[in-house]
Amino acid sequence: MPLWTWTAQGAGLTLPVFEPWNDPEAKPLIEFQNVTKRFGEFTAIDDLTIGIYEREFFALLGPSGCGKTTLMRMLAGFETATEGKIYLAGQDIAPVPPNKRAVNMMFQSYALFPHLSIWDNIAFGLKREGMPKDDIGERVENMLRLTRLEKFARRKPHQISGGQRQRVALARSLAKAPKLLLLDEPLGALDKKLRQDTQFELMDIQEKTGTTFVIVTHDQEEAMTVASRVAVMDNGKIMQVATPDRIYETPNSVYVADFIGDVNIIDGTVTPTGEDSYALNWKEGQEPLTVKTPNTFSDGQTAHLAIRPEKVTITADRPEGADNAVQGKILDIAYLGNISTYHVELPSGAVIKAQAANTRRISRRAFTWEDTVWLSWTATAGVLLAN
Template sequence: MNATDVFVPWLDADAKPMIEFSGVTKNYGDFTAIDNIDLKIFPREFFALLGPSGCGKTTMMRMLGGFENVTKGTITIDGQDMKGVPANKRAVNMMFQSYALFPHLSVADNLAFGLKRSEMPKSEIKGRVDEMLRLVQLGKFASRKPHQLSGGQRQRVALARALAKAPKLLLLDEPLGALDKKLRQETQFELMDIQEKTGTTFVIVTHDQEEAMTMASRIAVMDHGKLVQVDTPDRIYEAPNSVYVADFIGDVNIIEGRIAKADGEAAELAWAEGHSPIRGMSGAGVSSGQGGAFAIRPEKIVIGTEEPTDVHNRISGEVEDIAYLGNISTYYVRLENGALVKSQTANTRRIARRGITWNDKVWLSWTDTAGIVLAG
């Protein structure tokens, strides 16, 4: 796929999904882990299931892999109903967080292990192993044992082993959880590159928002067994469909109030007596008179010591705290009504030259399209 191609099969009414959940429910006794889910995932997608612990994302993955049975509904993979199809008969492979490498086998033998038990002719196995080693750039480490590798290298061996049998679908369960932050960020791009080269459909389970936002073509945000929002990373970040999604993805300010006006793409939220309503984009299902909330990202709020006159949305407060993170600083500003609002700025100057400090009286301002008014 070259840079000019746009990969959006979910917008094509004729596109056939690789995976389809239709009315899928999973019960454990009286507990409903997955609640009547409909979902389509398309070939070559890098799809993320994102949510807190216990939201049902791992259960969905285990049903795809054939390790859990569906209570109600159907799951199809590449057009085939998976009911009654055991895990070892599915064109699916799974990569676990623990990697589960054989410690007594070399890297090459770990990759060959599953191939020797498959229908692949023995004469082709070495060539396939060499191909996988090249894919993950581990040719020089073929004779090493897992304990002689770094965490990132072990992760790539596990990935190569999972891809060796050329599955149509690869399931990744928190695959980067054991890596440190810097290596995790590097490996995210390696995974994306490998996924694009192989054309395999990847479904990743993660609770790490940054991981999902970086790698996925689309994200399903889950809560208590339901899909709360399924969309592209930019849409989930910029246009969350609920306070839950806005609060779960990234850093955000949530200001509660009553929706004073909802007119097409624009809305206003009455939030504090004596203050003008906040103007923002209109979220899904908002209507005048109902309770609501305004969600805005800290980086979209401008902080300054002078009252701005060129924007409608402006409020004053006092700097209560400052978090210095090297490339950015986050200012925690206490408003007159007691609410705490965060504003983030890039540190383009040395910290000694910062113009705003603790206990300063400041103004916060933002444009009419910087945030979104959501139903309460």
């Protein structure tokens, strides 16, 4: 199977799908092989093995202290692995000093030179490398066009906005045409609206240049927006690596399900009821839940049903024919503009969240606090997890 697969879209149209990780013959650009990094007695990275492919936009996602920045610093050459090997394009990069690696790093602070113009900031690394003057001029102009900064070329960093400074730092990092660009929380200093706009600019620039991007972030929405694949980390280990939709829809653990997006976790024990079908015995006094899953569980095994609030339907009357239906009272309502999230307390004391889209601009709220409502979902709406 080639790096680029093709799928039919619509009436006779085809669109490329970039999935080298599904090609057994594709070799990763970056390979971590059993890498461990210790600081004294503290293990920051624990026996980690992973591959990142050329042209990927790869996200390392996790809470503070999970090891994602240490992983990036080892790629950049600022830290050395205690055990294991790191390869870039097939070369063991351990003996290669940071300034000799085909890697550039873009920091959260941008680290621009305040006394230099935007043009000179972008040209700085090229001049240090001794690139011919004419070539520098051409490369800088290309970078200015790519990042839409042509009219700001003669300004100083303090004379442009935060979003524009972020693009200058990106242009400077890409000017040397690295094989790999590392982005350490690059949008953390921007406000929410500007951050969202800049995410799409980053994706567009990455696609145009074909450079492999690895981004470190604790912002799950950012990772899910920009990345071709996301690695969710915890305590120096990678918990799951998958495309954003797979991470969200089919998490492999309660930790990943809980870390990505909003979720209800219902604990219980399972009883097999047929092929790929189980009854989840959860709260005393509540009917068992019906769950369909390809994962195999034994009779009486503890399991956790992870179900997203948007998969839960809220109604005034008990829905007919629903696989699962529970009754409760509305405890809290969060109005978020496009959606409303309802926190519904069941007689057992359990609280389940349901979401409903606010499709009309002006309408009376269908449900309010203390209303008795029914929540329902299909047997396949959730993911049944062993841990």
